[in-house]
Amino acid sequence: MYTNISVEHQNNLGRITINRPSKLNALNKDTIQELHEAFKFFDENLEVKVIIVTGSGEKAFVAGADIKEFADFSVADGGKLAKKGQELLFDFVANLGTPVIAAINGFALGGGLELAMAAHFRVASDTAKMGLPEVSLGVIPGYGGTQRLPQLVGKGRAMEMIMTAGMIDANQALQYGLVNHVTTQEDLLPLAEKIASRIMKNSTVAIRAAIKAVNASYEDGINGFDMEVEAFGSCFGTEDFKEGTTAFLEKRKADFPGK
Incomplete structure (x- = not known):
């Protein structure tokens, strides 16, 4: 059913894993479409009470967008790319009625961090690294990053992260309030599932x-x-x-x- 993601459903928990390890799980057009479909499917399934989204392997949650897809875009093309992506995935996830937990298992850069920020909250492995490096490519975050990062970490920290194009580690992300919890790689999904089980007890x-x-x-x-x-x-x-x-x-x- 899916080419770039894998989906599991067990005990009222839906899990979506972005599965493009050779591309460090980078988001391309097809992956964004598949993610939309998976989130929509789980949200409409009354048996699913919480959704966890994560990346395959231990290197990356999502290491950004697939730059090859838009390197030759025009001004109009770029605007359409951001608008469609926000509507189809990032705003869609942020406003989903089913709680979404992002389990950040590695690099969450650019569109990857934007996806994690669209989730209702985030947990991270102690090996995770996060950042919005878009200005190093001559562009800015286009999937909600300039809006959600300041909401989560404050304007000054967001400005610094965006303008330096630098990465922060999991502990700094915890200090900033960007993630709720930091744990080991092996305990990341168990922790997300433990929090999910507490959510499931409620209405x-x-x-x-x-x-x-x-x-x-x-x-x-x-x-x-x-x-x-x-x-x-x-x-x-x-x-x-x-x-x-x-x-x-x-x-x-x-x-x-x-x-």
């Missing part, structure tokens, strides 16, 4: 509402507080709310129907 309906409310504060023209009030109120009409409150009052664990 998928409420989590979707929370993602929407949190993202609202980063959208122009939308009042995040108003969105929170609306989303909070909508939760009262769900079966998950009835089950959650009943379970609490009955002093038992909730068994959320996801409705």
Whole structure:
């Protein structure tokens, strides 16, 4: 079904692995399309409660975009490339109702870091290296990097990372708030799965509402507080709310129907 990625689904967990090891898992047009399809498939599958995205091997999560594909693009072509990529994958992932954890197992550069930043949060191996080196190629990040990096690490640090085109290691990324946790390579996926299992115990309906409310504060023209009030109120009409409150009052664990 897929050429550039592999997909697994087990125990309410979906896993997407970018699998182009000879290219250090670089993103090309076909890989972006396949990733879109895989994320969409998992998001529409009610059995999947969390998605983990990672790279194959131990060298790279995604070492950037496939430069050969756009080296001879015109101004118009470049604009279309960024717009389509953001709509198809990066914004799509950021606004997905199913939680997405990026497990950064190596280099996450350019489009790779942009994909990781589009995920709802990130965990990294202690061998990971992250950066946005686009200005060293005479271009800027085009898949949301200039917007999401400042949101995560602050304007000054983002400006420095983008303008120097340099890389930071996993511990510095942790200090910056770019990743939530750092662990060994062998413990990376087990850690992501452990966090996923904690998420799965909760209401998928409420989590979707929370993602929407949190993202609202980063959208122009939308009042995040108003969105929170609306989303909070909508939760009262769900079966998950009835089950959650009943379970609490009955002093038992909730068994959320996801409705």
